Amino acid sequence: MTAATSPINSTVQPISRLVHDRLGPLARRFSHEDGAVGVLPADLSDLEVVTGFGPTNAPTAGTLSVMIGIIELQQRLGVPMTVIVSELGAWNSRNVAWEDLLRVRDQMLSFLRAIGFDDNRGELRTHLHEGNLTRAGRIARYLTPADLAENCEDLNDLYDSHGLLGGEVGLTVDSLYTVADILGPAENGARNILMVSGMEEAYFTQLARIVLERQRTAGDLSLGWEAEVGAVYFRVIGGLGGYPKMSKSIPASAIHLGMNADDLRARILSDAPADQPALFSAIDLASGWGDAQIRAARSSYDARDADPITWAQVKSDYLDTFVEYADQWKRCAR
Numbered sequence: 224m225t226a227a228t229s230p231i232n233s234t235v236q237p238i239s240r241l242v243h244d245r246l247g248p249l250a251r252r253f254s255h256e257d258g259a260v261g262v263l264p265a266d267l268s269d270l271e272v273v274t275g276f277g278p279t280n281a282p283t284a285g286t287l288s289v290m291i292g293i294i295e296l297q298q299r300l301g302v303p304m305t306v307i308v309s310e311l312g313a314w315n316s317r318n319v320a321w322e323d324l325l326r327v328r329d330q331m332l333s334f335l336r337a338i339g340f341d342d343n344r345g346e347l348r349t350h351l352h353e354g355n356l357t358r359a360g361r362i363a364r365y366l367t368p369a370d371l372a373e374n375c376e377d378l379n380d381l382y383d384s385h386g387l388l389g390g391e392v393g394l395t396v397d398s399l400y401t402v403a404d405i406l407g408p409a410e411n412g413a414r415n416i417l418m419v420s421g422m423e424e425a426y427f428t429q430l431a432r433i434v435l436e437r438q439r440t441a442g443d444l445s446l447g448w449e450a451e452v453g454a455v456y457f458r459v460i461g462g463l464g465g466y467p468k469m470s471k472s473i474p475a476s477a478i479h480l481g482m483n484a485d486d487l488r489a490r491i492l493s494d495a496p497a498d499q500p501a502l503f504s505a506i507d508l509a510s511g512w513g514d515a516q517i518r519a520a521r522s523s524y525d526a527r528d529a530d531p532i533t534w535a536q537v538k539s540d541y542l543d544t545f546v547e548y549a550d551q552w553k554r555c556a557r
Contacts, residue, residue: 288458
């Protein structure tokens with residue numbers, strides 16, 4: 224992650240004890256925080272949560288882990304939550320056909336509800352949303368090209384090398400939409416915003432803070448927003464074959480819900496040494512298994528060299544679980 228050179232410095236750090244206590248058992252899903260203590264009051268009053276997904280392809284195990292995590296977070300915190308499936312942002316930042324984005328978007332919305340997202344306690348929406356498009360236009364005046372150059376995704380070079388990255392203007396548009404997503408609660412009067420995402424999206428936290436700070440000091444051009452933004456970042460599931468993460472944009476790195484059972488079997492039951500850490504991370508974070516079953520899986524993973532048969536059985540059990548999620552994903556297709 225590239226630190227901003229604005230007056231608002233990055234404060235990304237490992238999850239603190241205070242945030243750990245306030246998130247309870249869910250804290251195990253997160254590796255780092257950025258100002259989360261300041262927006263997580265003990266009584267969770269005046270807090271809104273924002274997160275989102277790009278519909279470029281069927282969810283990988285990494286994306287599934289985040290989906291499971293936000294549903295658990297919704298259940299634990301009981302505060303307003305907005306989840307955005309960002310088809311318009313993805314159209315500008317990735318080289319994916321529009322019809323494919325719409326198809327995956329609708330499937331993703333249905334899948335999130337199917338695995339437990341509660342519409343009565345949160346909002347699922349897309350980037351085709353008049354309020355967010357207007358908000359993106361209003362915040363653009365507070366950002367400069369230098370801000371966007373200094374706060375961007377670390378994996379952009381990797382995506383670009385695979386021919387997946389959109390153009391410079393498109394990336395700017397995507398950033399404006401996403402920062403507008405984060406600041407939606409501020410426009411509605413919220414004082415505390417918790418952004419929940421992967422660490423590769425930490426730069427959006429910085430951009431949102433730049434907007435908040437500059438509009439506060441803009442005099443007659445201020446928006447009057449008084450919110451604070453904090454963030455917690457999900458643990459990353461490493462990619463198969465040594466890739467830094469499971470990415471839906473790099474198929475060789477991932478298992479995903481659109482794969483057929485035979486392909487999932489080949490990848491999840493892989494014996495390749497480079498694949499094993501990623502497979503355990505997927506089991507740990509993207510299974511929905513209970514604590515006891517996860518502990519047993521960890522023991523088997525740690526002892527895999529001495530007892531490969533037990534570890535192979537754990538992976539076989541996970542194959543069954545992942546195929547169940549994949550079947551649910553297929554049932555959610557329009």
